[in-house]
Each structure stands twice: as C-alpha cells, then as structure tokens.
Amino acid sequence: MNAPLPADMLKQHLIDPEICIRCNTCEETCPVDAITHDGRNYVVDPAICNSCMACIPPCPTGSIDNWRLMLREEAYSLEDQFGWDELPREKKPPAEYQADPPPLQVPQHDAVPEVQAPASTASGSMVPPWSAAHPYVNLYAPKAPVAATVVGNYRVTDADMGSDVHHIVLDFGSLFFPVLEGQSLGILPPGVDAHGRAHFARQYSIASPRDGERPGYNNLSLTVKRVTEDYDGKPYAGVCSNYLCDLAKGDTVQVIGPFGSSFLMPNHARANLLMICTGTGSAPMRAMTEHCRRRIAQDVNGKLMLFFGARTRRELPYFGPLMKLPENFIDINLALSREPDQPKRYVQDAMRERAVDVAALLADENTYIYVCGLKGMEAGVLQALRDVAGAGWDALHAQLRAQGRLHVETY
Ligand code: FAD
Ligand code: A2P
Numbered sequence: 581m582n583a584p585l586p587a588d589m590l591k592q593h594l595i596d597p598e599i600c601i602r603c604n605t606c607e608e609t610c611p612v613d614a615i616t617h618d619g620r621n622y623v624v625d626p627a628i629c630n631s632c633m634a635c636i637p638p639c640p641t642g643s644i645d646n647w648r649l650m651l652r653e654e655a656y657s658l659e660d661q662f663g664w665d666e667l668p669r670e671k672k673p674p675a676e677y678q679a680d681p682p683p684l685q686v687p688q689h690d691a692v693p694e695v696q697a698p699a700s701t702a703s704g705s706m707v708p709p710w711s712a713a714h715p716y717v718n719l720y721a722p723k724a725p726v727a728a729t730v731v732g733n734y735r736v737t738d739a740d741m742g743s744d745v746h747h748i749v750l751d752f753g754s755l756f757f758p759v760l761e762g763q764s765l766g767i768l769p770p771g772v773d774a775h776g777r778a779h780f781a782r783q784y785s786i787a788s789p790r791d792g793e794r795p796g797y798n799n800l801s802l803t804v805k806r807v808t809e810d811y812d813g814k815p816y817a818g819v820c821s822n823y824l825c826d827l828a829k830g831d832t833v834q835v836i837g838p839f840g841s842s843f844l845m846p847n848h849a850r851a852n853l854l855m856i857c858t859g860t861g862s863a864p865m866r867a868m869t870e871h872c873r874r875r876i877a878q879d880v881n882g883k884l885m886l887f888f889g890a891r892t893r894r895e896l897p898y899f900g901p902l903m904k905l906p907e908n909f910i911d912i913n914l915a916l917s918r919e920p921d922q923p924k925r926y927v928q929d930a931m932r933e934r935a936v937d938v939a940a941l942l943a944d945e946n947t948y949i950y951v952c953g954l955k956g957m958e959a960g961v962l963q964a965l966r967d968v969a970g971a972g973w974d975a976l977h978a979q980l981r982a983q984g985r986l987h988v989e990t991y
Contacts, residue, residue, distance in 0.1 A: 861953020
C-alpha cells in the first residue's frame, strides 16, 4: 500500500503530450471534469483531479498514466501543461520526504486503484465481449512508428457530391501489425503545425477484418473523410484527412497503434450484431460484417442488423458493395437525411420504425451493440434504444455495459 501523502505534497496527474492522440476519451470519462484541452494538448487540473483513476483504463495509448510527486504549491498549472511538447523531467521530492520513512510511491498502473475502474462509460462498455479475441495494443508509439505502404486509395462516395470519403489500403509488408475488427490506429501526418511542432497523430478506425483487406495479406483498410470545413461550416482543410485522401499508391505513411481493447466483436457462434453508424463510423461495421461474410460457409453467424446514416445514397460510403450483401446475411436499414424529395431521416428514426425487430435483438443475451460515427448521434441513438426497450431500459442498459455488450465510439 502507498503511505498517505503529507498535506503539502501532491501526486500530480499529467498527460504525456508526445504519446496522446487527442481522442478525447479521458475528458469524456473524467467524472469530476478535471480534464480539458486546447488546440494542442489535453491537460489535468490539479485543483480538481482526485486521482480516482476512472480515466486510466479507457485511454488507448497510456499517455494518461503519468504522475509526479511534488510539493502542492509547485504543481504544474494548466497554462504550464498547455505549453508542453513533452513532459518535464521528474523533480526530486524535497529532502525531508526522501529519508526515513521510505520514499513515497508514485502510483503505478496496478498499484493505486483507489476506486474500482469502471466497466463502462456513461453510455457504453469499457470491457470487451466475453468471447472477444485478445487484441494487441500500442505496439508502435509516436517515437517509433511503423511505416506502411499505400497500395490502394479510391473514393467511395460519388465524385460530384460534397462528401469526399476514401477507402485507403495500407500494407505492412513483413512488419507485425495485427488487428481485430473494431480497433483503430494512429497516423502521423508529416510536417509541423503553426507553432513549428510536429503534428500529433490522428486516430482512424480499421475497416477491414483481422485476416487483412485481402484475406491472408498483411494489409488493412481505412475509411477517411476529407475534412474541408470546421464544425461551424467555415472552410478549413483538415491536416491528416487531406494528407491521407491525397496519398498515391506507393507512398509510405507513419502508423502507430493498434488501439482499442473493448470495441471488439464476440468470437462465439450465433452472437448477434446490432450495428448503428453514420458516415465514416461505418468503418468498424465494415470490418465486422466482412469478417462474418468470410465465414458464412461455417454457419456460425448470428443475426446482423445494420442502421446506416448518410446525407444521400450517393454519399453513403460503400453503397454499392453493401447493397450486394445477401438479405439473409444482413438486415440493412439506411437513414438518409438529405435525399431530394424525401423527408429527413436519422438512424434513430429508422430504429424506431424497426422497433419490433430491434426489441427482439435487445431481449436476446447474445446480442452485441455497436454505435460509431458523429458525436451528435450518440444521445439520439441511446434515446431510441430506450424507447424501443421500454420500462426495462435502465436495468438492461446497465447490464449491457457491464457485460461488454454496448460499445460506443463517436468523434
Ligand atoms: P484537423 O486538422 O485535426 O482539424 C480538426 C478540425 O476539423 C476540428 O476542430 C473541426 O473543426 C473540423 N472537423 C470537421 N469534420 C471533422 C471530423 N469528422 N472529425 C474531426 N474534425 C472535424 N475520421 C475518419 O475520417 N474516419 C475514421 O474512421 C475515424 N475514426 C476515428 C476514431 C476515433 C476513435 C476518433 C477519436 C476519431 C476518428 N476519426 C475518424 C476522426 C479523425 O481522427 C480526425 O479527427 C479527422 O480525420 C480530422 O483530422 P484532420 O487532421 O483532417 O483535421
Ligand atoms: P445531416 O444531414 O443533418 O447532416 P456526415 O455526412 O456529416 O458525416 O453525417 C452523416 C449523417 O449523420 C448525415 O445524414 C447527418 O445528417 C447525420 N446526422 C447529423 N446529426 C445527427 C444526429 N444528431 N443523429 C443522427 N444522425 C445525425
């Protein structure tokens, strides 16, 4: 056990800016709102953080797990942390804390949980399905990325439409980069930002199954939307998405990861998948669906039901290949919001229309639910699940989260 700290000492919680991929998971998870960010760094407010450890398990990179033992009055301020490109060196604790009694322990991963790590975030699980295969994570960090070669890059939305989404295939040659459906990776865009600092990595879901975009090959695919405006609609060219969408065959990219140890598919026979996505949130659904499609002959799949939201049919990534999947393999429900002459429809509207079938899946203990795409959809989808499930939703929701049966990844 750690000795209690003297009142003037602090185990300051810090985030390593060199490893952090700015995925926002820690800020979303923190129960006391101690974590915040600016355009560059995620930081922890020493005046608020109570070392509850809730943010530690969900962090994909481990950048969250940094601690400094120091005098409380010398704690790094938010302004200090916003200015960092790397963590400062550890300061030596004052002499009176170095002698007898033994030096105070800075917390280690397994040494401190002062509270139990939660099995879920507010809406989804932080544990994988019980039968999920064990994932590899964090094999490559920003200081030692792996190089992958672009072997394919083509647009999967119609050329004359506003949404420019690309299917990008990366080959790892003989370098080890094992993935499972639902995992993601980080891309390090070349060059520097306005302050002359190297760009931080951006995270992308993997769109291909574990045995490769091409079965048996050491390659994988991504589904990347070119960012051409900011969230207020002002023209803005996203750094990494434009870099990726403009890559040519033969180019190399710097990759980190893989990331993700809970948004994984069940491995046991007859598990049902209820998949709800918008736009590029279709990437992990493509990976899972394709894994199931490749094993149709084994007759082990459960029911697959997909709700997929996009502006129009022509802006729905992978529309053509999706429509070719057999009806008895996957139950596909499109929700199009800007299709001319049609009322606006969101995935949650489509779910309510199929309430009887969604309710049947929810009632089945073998059903695993995946939600991925726009942050804005999360509340609406959860409300739709609540409406479909009826009075028992709160208990069912808690059970789904605890059992690794409800996974939410929005950005
Ligand atoms: P930046 O230069 O970083 O600029 C970001 C700014 O662009 C934002 O502040 C905002 O104003 C604006 N913006 C507009 N649209 C978006 C958007 N969709 N996402 C982020 N910022 C936007 N993206 C994919 O295309 N495919 C994926 O499969 C995918 N998976 C993700 C999985 C996770 C877990 C997370 C956290 C994010 C994922 N993203 C995915 C988003 C991706 O990581 C980048 O944030 C996105 O590509 C924008 O990066 P950028 O460098 O082009 O833009
Ligand atoms: P909208 O036409 O209102 O933008 P995008 O193309 O921006 O990635 O969005 C994918 C789809 O998600 C679009 O149809 C978009 O509709 C829809 N969408 C936007 N906000 C929400 C929301 N709050 N809930 C569900 N779907 C949404």
